[in-house]
Amino acid sequence: MNWLSDKAIARLRSASAEPDFAGTRYRLIERIASGGMGSVYLAEDATLGRSVAIKILDVPDSSGELAARLQREAHILASLEHPGIVPVHDAGTLADGRVFYAMKFVEGERLDRFSERESTLPGRLRIFQRICDTVAFAHTRGVLHRDLKPENIMTGPFGEVLVMDWGIAKILRANRIATPAEMPREQPRDDSGTLAAVLSLAPLETAHGAVLGTPGYMAPEQARGDVERLDERADIYSLGAILQFLIAARAHGTQTTPRVLTAIARKAMDADPAGRYASASELGQDIARYVDGLPVLAYPENVLQKVGRWGARYRLAIVLVLTYLVLRALLIFWFRR
Amino acid sequence: MKEDTRIGGPSGKFPATRWSAVVAARSEDPRDRSRALDAILAAYWKPIYKYLRIRWNKSDEDAKDATQEFLAQLIEKEYLSDFDPAKARLRTFLRVCVDHFVANQTKAASRLKRGGDVLHVTLDFEGAEAEFARARSPLTAAASAESFDQYLEKEFVRNLFTLAVTDLRTSCEARDKLRHFRLFERYDLDDSDASRPSYAELAQEFGIAVTDVTNHLAFARREFRRIALEKLREMTYSEEEFRREARSLLGVEPL
Numbered sequence: 001m002n003w004l005s006d007k008a009i010a011r012l013r014s015a016s017a018e019p020d021f022a023g024t025r026y027r028l029i030e031r032i033a034s035g036g037m038g039s040v041y042l043a044e045d046a047t048l049g050r051s052v053a054i055k056i057l058d059v060p061d062s063s064g065e066l067a068a069r070l071q072r073e074a075h076i077l078a079s080l081e082h083p084g085i086v087p088v089h090d091a092g093t094l095a096d097g098r099v100f101y102a103m104k105f106v107e108g109e110r111l112d113r114f115s116e117r118e119s120t121l122p123g124r125l126r127i128f129q130r131i132c133d134t135v136a137f138a139h140t141r142g143v144l145h146r147d148l149k150p151e152n153i154m155t156g157p158f159g160e161v162l163v164m165d166w167g168i169a170k171i172l173r174a175n176r177i178a179t180p181a182e183m184p185r186e187q188p189r190d191d192s193g194t195l196a197a198v199l200s201l202a203p204l205e206t207a208h209g210a211v212l213g214t215p216g217y218m219a220p221e222q223a224r225g226d227v228e229r230l231d232e233r234a235d236i237y238s239l240g241a242i243l244q245f246l247i248a249a250r251a252h253g254t255q256t257t258p259r260v261l262t263a264i265a266r267k268a269m270d271a272d273p274a275g276r277y278a279s280a281s282e283l284g285q286d287i288a289r290y291v292d293g294l295p296v297l298a299y300p301e302n303v304l305q306k307v308g309r310w311g312a313r314y315r316l317a318i319v320l321v322l323t324y325l326v327l328r329a330l331l332i333f334w335f336r337r
Numbered sequence: 338m339k340e341d342t343r344i345g346g347p348s349g350k351f352p353a354t355r356w357s358a359v360v361a362a363r364s365e366d367p368r369d370r371s372r373a374l375d376a377i378l379a380a381y382w383k384p385i386y387k388y389l390r391i392r393w394n395k396s397d398e399d400a401k402d403a404t405q406e407f408l409a410q411l412i413e414k415e416y417l418s419d420f421d422p423a424k425a426r427l428r429t430f431l432r433v434c435v436d437h438f439v440a441n442q443t444k445a446a447s448r449l450k451r452g453g454d455v456l457h458v459t460l461d462f463e464g465a466e467a468e469f470a471r472a473r474s475p476l477t478a479a480a481s482a483e484s485f486d487q488y489l490e491k492e493f494v495r496n497l498f499t500l501a502v503t504d505l506r507t508s509c510e511a512r513d514k515l516r517h518f519r520l521f522e523r524y525d526l527d528d529s530d531a532s533r534p535s536y537a538e539l540a541q542e543f544g545i546a547v548t549d550v551t552n553h554l555a556f557a558r559r560e561f562r563r564i565a566l567e568k569l570r571e572m573t574y575s576e577e578e579f580r581r582e583a584r585s586l587l588g589v590e591p592l
Contacts, residue, residue, distance in 0.1 A: 003468050004499050007528040012498055012565075015525055015558045017588040022559060027551055095559075 019056050020096035026054060037066055037167055042105060045089075051105040052089060056098050067099040073167045074101035076143055084134025086154075086162050106162055112150035115246060121258075124246045125287055127153075130161035132239060132284030138163075139232045139280055144170040146230070148238035149217040150245055170230060217241045220271050232280065233273040239283055240268025240276070260290050260299045267298035358571040359427055362417045374412055376571050377427075379500065382408060384428075384492035385435055386465045391476055392485055393439050397469075401462045407438045422574035426582075428489050432482075468495075494586050497572075501565040502526065508560060516543065520550060521557035562587075 004012070019041065021028055026043040029051070033040040038057040045052050057070045074091040081087070091101035108114075115124065131153060138145060145152075145166060152165040219237035221229055244265040247257045264286050270276045277283040277297070286296045293313030295301060301309065311318060361373035382404060389400040411417065411434070420430050476484055509518035520539060527533075536554075540547045566583060573579040 003464075003471065004495055004502070004526065005528045006472065008526045009495060009498055011525045012561065013588045016562045016565060018558065020555075020559050020562075022555065027548070028555070096562075 017058070019054075019058070019098055019100070020094050022095045024092075024094065026052065026102065035165070035167075038070065043102070045102070052102045053086075053105040054100050054102045056094070056100040058098060069167060070099050070101065073169065076166050076169050076171070077101075077103065080138055080141055080143065080166075082134055082137045084130060084137070084161055084163055085166075086164060106154050106156060106160070106164075108154045108156040108160065108162075110151050111153035111155060111242075112245075114155040115150065121247070122291065125291055127155060127161050128239075128243055128246055129284050129287050131163060131242065132280045132287070134161070134163045135235055135239060136280035136284065138169075139235070142172045144172060144230060144232065145235050145238070146170055146222065147214055147217075148235055148242060149214050150242060153242070170227075172231065219273070221273060231273070233276045233278075236276045236280060236283055237269050237273075239280060240265045243268065243287075258290075260296055263299040264290065264296060357574060359417075359420070359422065359574045363420075374417075377417075378408055378411075380493065380496060380568065380572055381428075381431055382460055383465045383468070383496045384489050385431065386460075386462065387469050387492050388432065388435060388485065388489055389439070390466075390469055391474055391488065392436075392480075397462070397466045401460075403439065403442065404462075405460065406442070407435060410438065422578060426578075427572060427574070428493055429486055432485060432489055490586070497565060497568050497586075501561055501568055504564045504568075505557065505561050508564070509557070514553075514556070516545075517553040517557045519543070520553045521561070524554060525558070 018028060021043065025045055025047040027046055029042040029044060031039050032042045032053065037059060038055055041054045041056060043052055043054050044050070055070065055073075057067055059066065071091065074088050077085060077088045078091075086103045086106055089102045089104070093099055111127070114127075131148075135145060135148065143166075145163065146168050147165060148163070152163065154160070154162040154164055156162065215223070217238045219230075219234040222234045222237075243261070247261050247265065264283070267286075268276055268283055277286070282297070286298055289296045293309060295306070295309070358373040358376035361369045362377060364370050364373065385407065386400055386404045389395045389403050390397070393400075393403075395403060416434050420427065425433075474488055476488055505521070506515075506518050509515050520543060523542075524534065524539060534542065536547050536550045539550045543550070545553075565587060569582055569587065570579050573582055
């Protein structure tokens, strides 16, 4: 071999850029996604014989800030044990120096793609309630996601709904994040103090004025870079935008969007955080009330609307009662004749 | 878990070599300087030959003579002492030097076949000419300086990778891992018209398990990457330049 063609050079470049799993239990299979901070690879865990997804930092990071962010994301995920959050199995540094963490490999679809197929409103609202549950859980643990959007939600083939990509999460209360004793068994314990250092730095990770998030899904205060004032209500704004996406995607069909749902989305996306739902649970509960035909917080009703909703909720019972009354009247009329 | 897969654990181990030929080429020590020049010439003589062929429209014989003459002058006149890494990359500096050299070259001087007494690097001009003919660039002599910089860069990478592959083969042979190299050659370097073999097909062809194919290829690629980065480091002046070059030329972020 004396000469390398352009094709061979391209292959060598690609091979050179692959992560080096030497000395780990993982065997690279393929790259499955690339983002702003890193790539996600499908790999085989040779010890346990299962597929895992491995997120690796592979962008320039001379300051080490991105590596710290990825490590922090792994710690946050490890601390949030919930069916709606992908579990982390392992984390560390590869032989080539790149920081990584291994997580469950989720076979599914992103919500933005899944919603193109899921045409029923109840189906979409069920998914949305699951997202609210997961976000509410994270908030109780003192973690803001800060980048909620359909692209960061995965839906699995068995009804799983997973909130992904916690890379720019903000920790509101550092003491709520897992202590070493709370870490899952697979999580490497760092006795050298690295974990403690990460946790102590965590709430201060984003400088005032820095804007992290996705336009269209970002709360106004987040878009202004008002980092100190961010709280759970920033995520609630994003949830409102996701709800709006879900109902708008459905509205591309022939059906019109229920006004109540539009009102719920508007309340969640109020420009003033004080006007939004106080918690993700409250938002989820309003959706549940809508599904059950109950009045919702976001939509004050007049008498006619109340009657209409009541009628819709008890439609079957009303039909049965009315049928019974009509039959009864007919029978009375028949026998009196 | 092993220490090196821990968060906060020891990080990258490559490349171990921190030697820079660009720095050493200006050393006071003649042995250091000679070694550095050999490394630079090994990396650049072929791109320079091809550049002379395409930019200055020289015949293969004239390009061969001009390359030898230029390299001899590079050493004797210590061109590299004028190189300022803050102003330009070594590639661009060498291109400008070549352009000046050609512009000042008298017809009589161009006929001088020099270099044999000062050059320690083997210059396989026949091979270089065959490569030039095989991958003829669409560039013409009238192309912009930027285009020629890109051409030189591309040929520099080709030469760097070729040298790295040669070293990889030597290293594999020395470590009784020739099969690793053969697999690498078959999977990553072979660009024949036939479709790229799958790992399973390679396993059958080489009579080994698929997991061995994965492991052998991973080893060879890791070694290739290490060697290529070492060579690239030799051709850069500073750590910052090395990182920048690794990212832009190899698509690699050395950590």
